[in-house]
């Protein structure tokens with residue numbers, strides 16, 4: 001029997017509540033599909049930081065490298081200054097483990113209320129491949145004359161050929177494998193960011209022409225991408241973009257797919273340790289109330305299984321989630337689902353059985 005070692009990081013706020021439901025589903029699905037998840041819990045996040053001053057000790061990072069994948073809840077604590085946990089934990093994991101892809105599917109499930117008028121599930125079904133290790137996120141820059149009226153704050157966007165190429169290659173491969181419209185849209189800003197996106201554009205067309213002639217290449221500026229995502233989301237199949245633009249457009253993506261309650265993502269190192277997470281935050285105001293929507297975390301679990309090669313199990317979870325959105329939940333919003341967090345997890349477990357889904 002295949003056994004996979006999984007590191008579980010519930011993190012802060014509602015992270016623990018949603019991860020608990022995800023693990024509930026993963027536990028059942030692993031039994032019915034004949035594999036084992038050997039899960040180890042890690043206490044990282046705001047509480048540990050406030051208690052010990054540690055965010056991500058080197059020894060823990062080293063240990064995490066020995067796992068097949070990481071399952072993360074949420075990062076962010078109201079009593080910790082913004083930036084400490086985000087940079088010290090989430091971004092440090094993404095960078096240290098070289099998770100250079102942030103994969104974020106945007107899919108409207110049946111029964112989910114879409115804020116876009118007249119858009120149906122078949123219209124909203126694309127994937128954003130966000131570069132996850134470079135760009136504005138490298139934290140390079142400086143202040144000059146800080147605190148004076150002459151202050152200058154510089155924030156550098158670093159784009160390396162190597163980093164851009166591996167991201168684009170992943171996106172082309174993903175588009176081919178997805179096999180929908182076989183269309184890859186580069187989202188950039190070539191009219192203003194004439195260094196960064198010049199590189200992106202050159203590598204995009206070189207790689208596409210030489211190695212992916214079967215993939216249609218398309219380009220959109222980031223502002224236009226936002227417009228099309230609202231106006232004609234059906235135009236997109238796969239979008240590839242840099243770290244900052246990817247961060248922004250995937251929040252927009254989450255909204256058109258029904259909200260943070262459903263949006264999941266993977267931080268992927270194709271040859272290393274990847275990490276899967278619901279893309280929303282720790283939602284402190286809902287902590288401990290059993291009202292938060294666990295579907296995003298459950299879908300992060302599905303993505304984790306797909307990554308491990310347990311594709312049927314991953315698909316079964318998604319099918320069950322679609323049954324829950326179509327037939328059970330009143331809304332995806334916290335406190336308005338018509339069910340508690342735990343009950344939604346139970347529903348997904350029930351839906352894993354074809355006979356229940358009918």
Ligand code: IPM
Nearest residue numbers: 075086087090091247250279
């Ligand atoms: C995300 C988050 C993070 C990011 C924050 C918490 C650092 O917004 O995963 O999209 O900006 O990448």
Ligand code: MN
Nearest residue numbers: 247248250251
């Ligand atoms: Mn974000």
